[in-house]
Amino acid sequence: MNPNRRDAIKTTGAFATLISLGVITQSQAQAAVDNAAFQAKNLDDALKALGGTPATNDQVTIVSPDIAENGAVVPVGAVSNLPKTTDIYFVVEKNPSPLSCAFEIPEGSVADVQTRLKMGQSTNVYAIVKADGKLYSAVKETKVTLGGCGG
Template structure:
């Protein structure tokens, strides 16, 4: 067993004890896990936070401009027809911190979000949707003419 997995199992056990004792809530644990995704310096580490591999899905629609004039404010819209969608994660592949946004979708609501992302250069926007306990993904390339991450 590698050291990262061992550390994860130890911290998961500790969080489980704290939740059972009522010291912290499950939401606090989820927030700590998501925060580690935002701190990740590459896409692979950021995706590891999700705890699985996402399957490609045609049921996820990503709308971004093909060419964004300003990488500081790139409009992104995501919707899905996957039943039971509960979480939507947005990643910008070549950004210094690839995880860009996380949305928790309440039950019985339309799984659709809109936001603006900062992109340092032309790159792929990766969307991962958690639905029914499984992960699904879709990717769309966006070209940036003026950098947004200090460019």
């Protein structure tokens, strides 16, 4: 048996037991499992934790400035026109922890989110969308001139 699969089965069983005993809620268990993606230290590991390499799709749009004057507060947004969009993630390629945030999109909602990210340096920003169980993405390069994660 694959060691990663074994770990996943153990973790899932432990969380299921804690939920059934009322020790933690389902939301708390989900947050703990999703935390693994936030612990990734490079782009490939972050994508792997989210479910693999996403396909580019013109139905996913990312809004990020060409030049961010302050890397500590970079406004970004994403829109998905794909049906059955359930999640939107922002990944900043050269950040120490690339996965910056995750949004869960309730069924029947418009998949349009905005936030502010901290960026340590000029890099690509990815909007990764999970729709109908598959991953799709859009990417935009943003140049940082001041501040951010690294300074």
